Amino acid sequence: MSQPTSSRSNLAEALSGWPPPVLDPHGPFSNTVTSLTWVLIALVTLIFALVCAALWVALYGSDTLRARLGGEGVVKWFGLVVPAGVLFLLLAWGLTLAAGLTTIQGDELRMRVSGNIYWWRVSYLDAAGKELHADANELHIPVGRPVVIDMVSEDVIHSFWVPKLGGKMDMIPGRTNRLKLQADRAGVYGGQCAEFCGGAHSLMGFVVVAHEPEDWQRWNAARLARQQPQPAPAAAPVDDEVLRGSRLFGEAGCAACHRIAGTSAQGLSGPDLTHIGSRQSLGAGILPNHRGTLIGWIGDSQSIKPNNRMPAYRSLQAAELHALAAYMESLK
Structure with missing residues (x-):
């Protein structure tokens, strides 16, 4: 079975380079996050420019300009009405964008990922949520197919994040959260725990391997075959x-x-x-x-x-x- 072609076979390489992975989407759900990110960056830049302009007027502007800048109308509109309106519109748009990030349509690949100190338990599920086979620290997914991942934690709060494939989602003890991923091209994608969970938090990574659909079907069939009727070892000792x-x-x-x-x-x-x-x-x-x-x-x-x-x-x-x-x- 062929493996996805990629020179970035480990986490450090998969997360390196420019543009940063969060601004280099490789799937529809990461595209959503990236769009929201660019809008926020644009708003922050605009606000920074307005603040700098107001500071210049306050320091070097004429008496007339400074009087207008400190007037009651300016304070009401630009200190209350405009910020409140922008935040409301941004919240409404953000919720609309994020609405499809957790909705299950029925044709997705189902998985469950459990956060542990400091590793990831991975389970592949059937449509009813029953485990088919298990792995650790590595997810294999088909290109072009959405994947719904149930997020749980077995100890402390973790956060699952594959920057190029989707947003991040907290994993909270006693609760199941849900996240969608999808890769539009084959390759190896780096992931990372994005919530401080202890001393080795920064070393809690994982990889997502995206296969072409035919390769993934062969990979999955081989894994399933080893589970039935009695799980068999991956390979018997040979020397x-x-x-x-x-x-x-x-x-x-x-x-x-x-x-x-x-x-x-x-x-x-x-x-x-x-x-x-x-x-x-x-x-x-x-x-x-x-x-x-x-x-x-x-x-x-x-x-x-x-x-x-x-x-x-x-x-x-x-x-x-x-x-x-x-x-x-x-x-x-």
């Missing part, structure tokens, strides 16, 4: 190092927190690792995913992402780290 890594996964206690479908590892407090070998990034969008970064993350994730909930495994020898990384890499 001695990978086999050793699979054994170490259980012996080191990794299975207590992580799930790998088709194995005895069914932990739910950490990211699902069933397909970690095929992910674009590692550590919730902060590292490219390959064997070297896997070794570093397993050995001492705290030095890479302080305050995350995975302990450092400094007691593991180099050969053991290599074996665990080889096993993780084989899970595709």
